[in-house]
Amino acid sequence: MRNEVRALRLAREISQAELAEQLGVSRQTINAIETGRYSPSLPLAIKLARFLGRTVEEVFHVDENS
Amino acid sequence: MSMRTPDREQPVSRANPAAIILSVVIGLILFGVAVATGEVFVGIGFLAVTWGFAALLHFGPRFSDTIALVGDDVNDERHVYIHQRAALISINLLGFMLIGAFIVDIARGGDGSPYSYMALIGAVTYFSVLLALGRRT
Numbered sequence: 001m002r003n004e005v006r007a008l009r010l011a012r013e014i015s016q017a018e019l020a021e022q023l024g025v026s027r028q029t030i031n032a033i034e035t036g037r038y039s040p041s042l043p044l045a046i047k048l049a050r051f052l053g054r055t056v057e058e059v060f061h062v063d064e065n066s
Numbered sequence: 067m068s069m070r071t072p073d074r075e076q077p078v079s080r081a082n083p084a085a086i087i088l089s090v091v092i093g094l095i096l097f098g099v100a101v102a103t104g105e106v107f108v109g110i111g112f113l114a115v116t117w118g119f120a121a122l123l124h125f126g127p128r129f130s131d132t133i134a135l136v137g138d139d140v141n142d143e144r145h146v147y148i149h150q151r152a153a154l155i156s157i158n159l160l161g162f163m164l165i166g167a168f169i170v171d172i173a174r175g176g177d178g179s180p181y182s183y184m185a186l187i188g189a190v191t192y193f194s195v196l197l198a199l200g201r202r203t
Contacts, residue, residue, distance in 0.1 A: 028131040029144040038144050 002061040006034040008052040023047055081123035081137020089120035161188065 009019055009030075016034070020027045023044065032038035033048075040048060049056045093116030100109030126133030139145045168181040 024141075025144065026131055026134070026142045029142055032144060038147070041143050044143060 001036065001039050001063060003033065003036070004054075004059050004061075005030070005048065005052070008054065008059065009034075012052070019051070022051055080127045080141065081134060081139055085138045086120045086123050089116050089123065093117050093120070157188075161185075164188070 009016070016030045017027045020030045023030075025044065029038065029040075033040055045056050045060060049059045052059060093113045096112035096116065097109040100106070100112055122133060123137035127137060127139060134142075135145055135148060138149065140149070164181050164185045168178045168185065171178050171181060
């Protein structure tokens, strides 16, 4: 699943560690989400989108072919 | 299993305290047993290894996500997911090993025990949990 987490995070000029601390997860989890290796749960996806000031649909894009 | 994200106030990556306490307790037990059998230096060695491991679990997660995983960190939902997959793979492998050991024992003229009993317990547990979770979730 593609996402805009890295782009939105960089636009806010915050590090992975800072974002992780705000959301209550590890930095490695943020990295895994940004690189597409891990899909967050619905609660975490909503928290992430709200923190970045977007909707979940604007942050995460489901591949139509999957 | 709930994928609850922890509150911000909690430390993010940390080992399960039970894992740390268990390491300390096992070290004490092994030390006691070794000393009781007259092997003091062996006991000290057991203590060093188990308490060193406990220290690694306590301090290591701050620097390494892998150590946090080893220490059964369940504060991060991704860690919970990884633990679930690791448990699934391990259990499947154990299942195959049980079947293999059972077959080897039968081929050697044995009655297949205790492998058959272990497999029976595993199968009953699996299907019971399947039924229970199927109704609850």
